[in-house]
Amino acid sequence: MSWSINEVARASGVTSRTLRHYHAIGLLEPAWTADGGRRHYEQEQLLRLQRILLLRELGLGLDAIGEVLAAQDGAAAVDILRRHRSWLLAERDRLDRLVATVEDTMTTLEKGGTMTANSMFAGFEQNPYEDEARARWGDHAIDDATARMRGWSKEQADQARSGFGAAMTALAALRADGVPVGDARVQEVIDEHYQWICLFWTPNREAYQGLADLYVDDDRFRRNIGQGDDALVEYLRDAMKAYAVERLA
8 A cells, every 4th residue: 555745745744845855865765656756655654754753753853863763774663663652651741731730720810719839830840859969069060050041042942852852762773773882873872962961061071971870870860761771771871981981071
């Protein structure tokens, strides 16, 4: 069974022009091309388009999406989608909590009532580890991070929201493909992780290596990052340490 480019455009919400662009840059090849140049797609291509759109939702650019797909080509499609699904479900749960808070606020205001401070801010992301972080790294570091966040541009805020998830998705694909942590492709992803960290603070070699160890040694970080895949967190740690040795002072 196959679908024309117009049928795929209608079903996916991706314009025909965008599909042609994906073809031109080698991101999504059609299954075959009819006389006159009309592109046609089969299930394999639709699954690939779904992966492209999922990665785009996670904030990746087209170049990064191409690298992730190339690394994933040998992996099982279900395993790949399962990991994407976990990130999307987490984001859906976060948005559901915010929607519930906004709806409660609207209902209360319409009835002329008053909300408590706790209920008014339910669902907004807070840092439950702030006191611990201040004890570990000091007030200056935490206050500096807060000041940086207030000065973010829209692009930086978008990067802060999606950067870590995008890096982990790319790393999971590279590890599944057996790519060593010192490989340039892995180190490019780690550089994106480092730039994400630098939105909040700028670690030197020792600090970045310490953060790498923390990801594995602290149960909370390991569970949240790996979602049960401890080997992936260890892969991240080893790649971060290699990056620190090569690129940081």
